[in-house]
Amino acid sequence: MQSILFSDVLKSICSEPLEVLSIDHTGDNFVYIDLSKTNSDLDAVDVSSSEKFHKYIEAYLRTNKADVAYGGYLETRSIYKRSIHFNKQDVATERNIHLGIDLWCQDGTGVLAVLEGIVHSIKNNTNYGDYGPTIILKHHYQDVIFYTLYGHLSIESINTLKVGDSVTQGQCIGYLGTSQVNGDYPPHLHFQVIKDLQGLEGDYPGVCNKKDVDFYALNCPNPNILLKI
Numbered sequence: 001m002q003s004i005l006f007s008d009v010l011k012s013i014c015s016e017p018l019e020v021l022s023i024d025h026t027g028d029n030f031v032y033i034d035l036s037k038t039n040s041d042l043d044a045v046d047v048s049s050s051e052k053f054h055k056y057i058e059a060y061l062r063t064n065k066a067d068v069a070y071g072g073y074l075e076t077r078s079i080y081k082r083s084i085h086f087n088k089q090d091v092a093t094e095r096n097i098h099l100g101i102d103l104w105c106q107d108g109t110g111v112l113a114v115l116e117g118i119v120h121s122i123k124n125n126t127n128y129g130d131y132g133p134t135i136i137l138k139h140h141y142q143d144v145i146f147y148t149l150y151g152h153l154s155i156e157s158i159n160t161l162k163v164g165d166s167v168t169q170g171q172c173i174g175y176l177g178t179s180q181v182n183g184d185y186p187p188h189l190h191f192q193v194i195k196d197l198q199g200l201e202g203d204y205p206g207v208c209n210k211k212d213v214d215f216y217a218l219n220c221p222n223p224n225i226l227l228k229i
């Protein structure tokens with residue numbers, strides 16, 4: 001098993017796209033968005049204000065006639081500088097490389113279990129800039145155990161399911177939260193695939209420092225291997 005990359009296991013699970021939102025992917029209604037520090041459009045956006053950041057996302061969706069803007073895997077971002085949760089004013093430890101995929105769309109959008117599994121853990125991560133309400137599912141595929149993390153949900157989402165509950169593939173497990181509850185971001189899903197949860201519950205780093213990126217890239221392969229957007 002050791003010699004098989006986790007990303008190759010994920011590739012073997014399904015040849016069809018897996019759904020993680022209640023919005024059908026018809027093609028053009030999902031548009032890629034660059035939120036890296038190299039996107040100079042962001043220089044003019046005050047991302048410390050979720051309201052102004054939200055207006056930027058809404059305008060981007062409108063311009064592109066899209067319902068969902070997606071992207072961000074291994075993107076190096078400046079938007080975390082606003083929070084000491086990620087940035088302790090020290091470049092050596094600053095966490096700014098994003099380890100999941102983000103899907104920016106309307107709050108209240110349904111969030112679906114990508115695969116069948118059980119609810120591993122549920123937590124409201126309330127640091128400024130953190131995930132807010134979060135659900136982690138545990139999956140078995142052949143003899144491999146892995147996890148999927150769904151962050152920035154609504155409060156109701158974490159009061160419905162219970163740890164140990166079984167979920168079916170495509171089951172609605174929650175809804176996207178507003179900036180009031182989701183860590184102060186425009187509404188979006190942070191979706192991440194994790195091989196080793198490292199003993200954590202209801203939480204796992206969604207961004208890392210550049211010195212740790214090799215480890216995290218192996219432990220958290222690109223979620224778009226499953227979503228195929």
Ligand SMILES: [Zn+2]
Pocket residue numbers: 072098100101102189190191206
């Ligand atoms: Zn994210």
